[in-house]
Amino acid sequence: MTGMRRAVAACVVIGRGMVLAGGLCAVLAACGGDEGGQVQGERYRAQIRRTSYGVPHVMANDEAGLGFGVGYAQAEDSVCVLADQFLTVAGERARYLGGSAMADPDRLFDNRGSDFFYAQLNQASALDDAWRAQPPEVRQLLKGYAAGYNRFLKDAGRTALPQACRNAPWVRDITERDLLRLMRFYTSLDGVVAFAPWLVAAEPPRGNAAPEPARRARAALAQAAVAGRASAYRTGSNGVALGRDATENGQGMLLGNPHFPWQGITRMVQLHLTLPGRMDVMGATLPGIPLVGIGFTREFAWTHTTTSSAHETLFELELDPADPTRYRVGSAYRPMRRQQVTIDVRRADGTIVQESHTFYLSDFGMVLALPDIVPGYGWTTAKAYALRDANTENHRMLAQWHAMNSARSLRQLRESVERVLGNPWNNTIAVDSGGTALFMAATPVPNVSEAQLAQCGRGTAAGRFVLRGTPLCHWGDYPDTPQRGIVDAAHLPAIERHDYVQNANDSAWLTQPAAPITGYSPLVSQSGYPQGGRTRIGIAQLEARLAGKDGLPGRHMSLAQLKAMTLSNRVYFAEQVMDDVLTLCRTTPVALTRDGVPVRLGAACERLAQWDRKAELSSNIGYLYFEKFFAAISTQPSVWGVPFDARDPARTPRGLKLGDAAIAGLLRRALADAVHAVDSTGMRPDITWGEVQGAQRGTRRVPIHGGADALGVYNMMETRDLPDGKREVVHGTSYLQVVSFSVAGPHAEAFLAYSQSSDPASPHAADQTERFSDKRWISLPFTDAEINADPGFSERQIAQ
Template structure:
């Protein structure tokens, strides 16, 4: 279904629908790059699992922090589902999806993060001259297959039948690739690893019923229905486990090596991969997906070949690849389509890893410290660079932007006094965010113009670090700060405004101040005005805010600040004790999408105040809840 294609075909609908074969008038215009989706920012999450060696009780603890849209079908609803003798599970499900996709039962808890791997591939086809619906394949040629689709559409007040012929190669549907299109010499086709995945709901149900870690692991090996997420899990015995069981195309070692080379040497392949789209050579049989006898359907990697790790201290993921699930035991040698290994990590991955390592090294963990550490909103970027940036601003004093000198001394004073967090009362957080947005993703991950010491694969969490020096008399640090100050002024945001005054969530008529940061802020707790997952929300919208040129698309900065619509959704920390699960959490946007409901805003206010609540599971605790309301529903005949 559509949920199963969130990481693949759902995002390609536009370029599939636009794929018309070149006619006598030449090729159809290429799709815009925005039609691809993907890239950064996108769907994200943090997931931690702590084992018995580092918890006070010896039991497992799981922390779930999925980052999803706050509107539309990407929202979660919180539930506790019971069937006497059959099912007893607490957690969340995507709207319209049955069961629980993330949560806990009596014995085991689990969380998910969006996988960095590839759920589909595009393939470039060498077309036969003069026949753009035929292509070369090895030493032969093949013809594409046409299919004509028709829909009734309202045109000028009348319903008319509109038809379009779409074409498929032996690989899959043809696409109108952004910036390139479908030409007379080359075309592009697509194959999806989740298109035939009919086991997703069976997989989630098996997880909900798992009795221990062995049972959970066996369900993954048996069902193989996970579409697009990593899993971190812990059980009552203190075992923790990570797996990226997402449906992943199975390429030969030769095809993987060619793909790596292509991403480095081919500008088209590099641009596509920046948008999470891997490109293969569809005219070369060596780039075909291979069948794996251990897989439950053709063309994907079977369970034994999936990245996975079991330990008793911790596993962690924040949407980078499997490689550093636990830095003490790197996962290497897996398919390149699971995500690259020994490559730079995001600031958020680095911060998650440092925080989890610190908690594990301290030992004696319980649920409370785990949950509130996630919400401390500490910025790794500030920890690494703030003092040196302050010194640079004081040394430079001013820097020209658009012909006017911008004073950097006030910025230096504000950042020196800043608490280094993205909390409601934090003064300087917005300035730091806009400063960091002056650098590319590559700069922030690898070093570039921002860091003095570049990324080192043998020190992957603590590099890059240190502030880069001027380059031949040009100072990108001073420029980024001056531009940040200018953009904030254009948005009407005072430099000394606390974050809670200029970052908010609009819940019906209620403007609720919210904490948290974006990807480049280097915080664990993501809350932002931007996210790449398209939704079809039926909730009443809000008037758009005036944008800030060259900045709104990057940080969400608009007139008056940041109206957040994406990020922390369900927040859960649970310990699997002998007396039953002990958990705390919240649903940041509330249970209801109806602005008239009190449950449209109560969760957001709780999130704003960091007021987590017990996640009541045992019957006695539920019955003792002073806010308990009981309703009995029965079906009709």
């Protein structure tokens, strides 16, 4: 729908020759408005300019108008994705689509289970609390967004929507409460939303069969466990801020490289927001959010990386032997609170019936059942486990990004993050034009000290800390936090530097290897553990450049070098072990698989020797051999020639222990398994990675570079297997931006790797994907002059 340009108000201007420096007020005044640009009786007015690749630039005089413009523009680009998610978070999928259809892209549970979960998460009292927590500016943004989205539906007409939702009865007008539901989904994305199927599956032990919703949920979870599927909403990222001591021109420079799904509601979109005199910010966000989540202003640029800090904990409840719905609190047992939710379900004959499900809540959170992924963590007659998520009480996400978007300096940005503590699960990495680089791991983290964890800890399960369910183990309180039970900003990691800071989803520990960050609660930031491959290659590339040891002249980073580093597609762990793999090859002409099948290694080893140790479009089949090989050995610490050393964490572990006969035998078997698995697919020996990995856009298959996170590829991509043996990208590099500063202001180059529009018929469904494939970076028009001169410029006013 991005390509549709329809007049939606009395004043519509399309073309170039107008001077925009006077801002929206002058434009709207020319359309007959009053001094403020509003016509009497209007509640909302905005200007939407589009530039090449469909990027929207929205300008308004107030937050209500800004939200109106963003809601309209995002509906143009992503109406079916948004409508589908509004249906989901309202708990209404089963009403329109039936209860048994699968709601989750990873097929973890069906519409019925999804509706039960979201009916509980987004119950009326929670939405009331969320609305009361919003500052006036955010309330106006939400009201405006709903009005803009609804206006688009009216103007476009249901019959002209993209094929995915054309004439669908579930596409409807929305209110600000729909947006609050969506915000609660986003804030809890890495918390209760990730555990949703296990919350629905929780039922107390009974002599008879579990109720139907729990039975269905458990069956789906058992299938998912066998298939090894993970959450569809997982996130990751790389971020680097270079200070004045590290850049060629002595000013700040930033890399933002989030890794998000390539489809669905967490598929990012670009936007530029202007409130004349108050806000001028450009970047990207998630659909439904009327603010920039990652971007830049004239004074600073920032990005986010998914933090390793904890935002939820599990609690182990001791149960009453006579009643598994009662748990011990001190010397007495307390009954769990039962919360019944009721949903509408469409039957095959079209009739609607109501079905109910009961959730069980304790003072420590909602009870869940995890035996499908963590044996022993089910609900028994002796124990149950409850989940508490700090972000279910965090209603400040939009207030946080509004404050960041409005900040006039890096200092104001930092102050807002420390004051609001509303960013739900992201580190903040930023730099200003003067070359001060900032890292902050400031999110709502449960206040559990290291001493308290030592007394209350019961280990970990499903990647979360498990605490004893006793009053002593409740989260503590600081006096000045915006919600109870979380750590205050003074006890969260933050560092400013003039060389660089970086993060690639490990803890804050090696944000700057020269100044390790330690001394925090393990829930906040851990140290002394092996780092991920993206962390290590990021540090390696930065340190080599700034030391002048990367084969390039000088010891400072240029924008071109930062771009090349980001998309170098080096396979870090191949660099650490491939010399040893080739040594193994030379001494092993034939090896046996784990099943005893003899495999001749000569041809595969020749391809491995020729492989460039990258995940480029031109990389050969060696990438595939190594991928299978490394997956088999990477979880076994004994294979490393140089084991992990906390005194040298950015360079260890490395090499393979070829001198150990048992280890060498294990490695030969892993290599034989890898070669056998790849060769059994029937792929041509001369196939390239670009022929294997791609993104389908209509009839065109776009080859995509980048590789697996597990291999330490900075430009991370995840795929699903296709019937023909090829792979479709489903997750990875999404909005990629590099920003530099000079006396002329910011200069930003970027990709939205999967393109702006989710409508396959849009001219902007594949245009940036093609550019990303070719590594042809796109300069972002930011000033009025740049926007007006853009070859794809168009402009409209919308009002009501």
